[in-house]
Amino acid sequence: MSLIEVLPHPAGTLVALSGGGYTPHAAVADLIDNAISAGAKVISLHLDISGEGVLSVEDDGRGMDQETLTEAMRVSTGWGTVRADDDLGRFGTGMKAAALHLSEVGRFTVSSAAADGTGTAITMDLRQIEKEDRWVVHREDRMSLKRGTRVDIIGPLFPRRQEEASAGLMALSGHLRVTFAAQLQGGLKIMLQGKSLEPWALCTSDLPGMTSMSSRPLKGRVRVTPFILPTDTEDPMVEGPLGRQAHAGFHVHRNGRAIVSGGWLGMSAGKRGSGERNRIRLLVEIGPEHDDLWKVTLPKSGCTLPQMYRKPLKLLLDEVLSRAGRQRAVRTDVGTRRRNREAWTNDGLIRREHPLVKKVFELSSDVAAVEQLLAVLEGGHQDG
Secondary structure, eight states, X not given: OOOOOOXXXXXXXXXXXXXXXXXXXHHHHHHHHHHXXXXXXXXXXXXXXXXXXXXXXXXXXXXXXXHHHHHHTSTTTTTTOOOOTTOOXXXXXXXXXXXXXXXXXXXXXXXXXXXXXXXXXXXXXXXXXXHHTSOOOEEEEEEEEOSEEEEEEESBSXXXXXXXXXXXXXXXXXXHHHHTHHHHHTTOXXXXXXXXXXXXXXXXXXXXXXXXXXXXXXXXXEXXXXXXXXXXXXXXXXXXXXXXXXXXXXXXXXXXXXXXXXXXXXXXXXXXTOHHHHTEEEEEEEOGGGHHHHTOOTXXXXXXXXXXHHHHHHHHHHHHHHHHHHHHHOOOOHHHHHHXXXXXXXXXXXXXXXXXXXXXXXXXXXXXXXXXXXXXXXHHHHHO
């Protein structure tokens, strides 16, 4: 037997990577991940629809010198290294795959400088790589640049007509506000066409009428927190950019960054379209160490529920569905609501964020038992 080297086809490999589950929204988010990992505090996105069109993603992060930028253009750079806790990277292919996915002509330029003054620009052109049949890029040195990095995608996947482009940017805005809600709340600034994006957290008791249940730890430092939406609301901040039904189900966050913002990860959750089903959101928090187990995708826009978590999450899901059903059925009288307005919701459920309730959870060694007790009290409140 002999050992034979089988080299990948350069252009074919890049085409496969750029099409590996990406959407335009996921590709832009992947570029923002890189900026955050570089310590950026301000990230600016700008779409120019004139001519071929250019989508620019610029940050004020650490920037890269000539050698570092050249290495960053290598596919799977940094593969096998341990990711820092705040690193949102995954495979070391994100910038290349995301930028090429976004470019209809297969060309983008990265300009970067580690300090104000002199920097480097590198252009990756899929057509040139295909012509040369080699992993080649064009580099320009000693450019006058300020500290940070800028990615210019030529011929981006956005409509050229102003009205349609504006609608596309509005949809992108909603996606980024949800995906990076935690980072935006933590001080990150993302600018889109010069306008600062506000966080849009979908799993928080701060939303009007939202009911939260106690967080449950799972094996391997995974935590899940269930939320139940109010029965009726027209508040878009509660419904989410895609609507209540689309955002129902699991919300998987990796280092606070949303990977999944709705869907059931292959689990059964009541009848499709049912009111209880559509009012449930379960926030699952994982870290970079769970990437392989959860099979986080290349664009970081999907994952697979590990078998070891299916049973405990199914039990929790059934519990939340049952509670949402009780909530819909409750009809408490006005006097009772007034007397208990601080501890009870209008739908007859005990507020988990009430100071006394939170204190009980903190002092208890059996969170599940406390949750069961509160459910019993809620049932009695309903019967009364």
